[in-house]
Amino acid sequence: MIKIIHSLNNLLPFLYGFTFLFYLLNFIYPRKELSTTKRLFLFFTILIHFFYLLLRTIQFNHTPITTVFEIFTLLAFAITVSYYIIELVTEIRNTGVFILLLPFIFQITSTLNIKDLIEVKDILRSPYLGVHVFTALTGYAGITFSAIYGLLYLILYRQIKSQKFGLLFNRLPNLEILEYLSLVSALVGFIMLSIAIVIGIIWLPQAFTEPKYFDPKLIATILVWLFYAFGISGKWLFRWTGRKIVYLSMTGFLLTLFSMTFLNLLFTGFHKFF
Numbered sequence: 001m002i003k004i005i006h007s008l009n010n011l012l013p014f015l016y017g018f019t020f021l022f023y024l025l026n027f028i029y030p031r032k033e034l035s036t037t038k039r040l041f042l043f044f045t046i047l048i049h050f051f052y053l054l055l056r057t058i059q060f061n062h063t064p065i066t067t068v069f070e071i072f073t074l075l076a077f078a079i080t081v082s083y084y085i086i087e088l089v090t091e092i093r094n095t096g097v098f099i100l101l102l103p104f105i106f107q108i109t110s111t112l113n114i115k116d117l118i119e120v121k122d123i124l125r126s127p128y129l130g131v132h133v134f135t136a137l138t139g140y141a142g143i144t145f146s147a148i149y150g151l152l153y154l155i156l157y158r159q160i161k162s163q164k165f166g167l168l169f170n171r172l173p174n175l176e177i178l179e180y181l182s183l184v185s186a187l188v189g190f191i192m193l194s195i196a197i198v199i200g201i202i203w204l205p206q207a208f209t210e211p212k213y214f215d216p217k218l219i220a221t222i223l224v225w226l227f228y229a230f231g232i233s234g235k236w237l238f239r240w241t242g243r244k245i246v247y248l249s250m251t252g253f254l255l256t257l258f259s260m261t262f263l264n265l266l267f268t269g270f271h272k273f274f
Helices: 002-028 032-060 068-090 101-113 127-162 167-171 175-207 216-237 243-260 262-266
Strands: none
Touching (some): 002 068, 002 101, 002 167, 068 175, 127 175, 175 216, 175 243
16 A cells, blocks of 8 residues: 555646646647546546545654644645535636646645654544544634635736736736635635534544643634634625725735744744644
């Protein structure tokens, strides 16, 4: 099984690279055969990556979350699955080029640096922790997509306002659809983050004899969750539209980025046990 795992690990960057390439080609050359091919490559890449993660989990008896480079391959998978869900829900296929470069980079980095670890802390073998991490990563991926679509909205808005029309104007969806994509992405991120928080709170007292519910990362995640709950509710309660929704999504992304980087550097807590 080790040989199969290593072979799939080496194969994945090529699959992600070809998937991104087909999305790029179809963005430049909007042809039906390219549109069909890129969707097939995306699905096949997700399928192979799932099989790789499953084999790795079985072989080493823990989900791939014990090192940064294991998390990178899980993050690549989470980003791709999140995008695939959004593409299926919206049936809008010409924005993947702005997103699928991310999992390609994460997977290359993981493939080049990942190690086969058999002995890890018992706490890292918990399936609840694996599901918690994956849903959290998927949630953060949705939040990131929302900000990317928001940025594309602002770029297109400025092009229209200045009457400077180029490739982006010709290939991107209109402003209403970009706003819709930003909202759907935020909603996917919010739902997955909600699941991650619930699982984390249930699992915490089982993993620690004295659980600390005032962990800085936990508090920051709940604040991010509350921010998106407020923003998503405002769409329907206060009829927020256009740039207001976009600016909210981008502000939420910056808040998320702050919670994932600076707080981890400044404070310690149970999220640093690995």
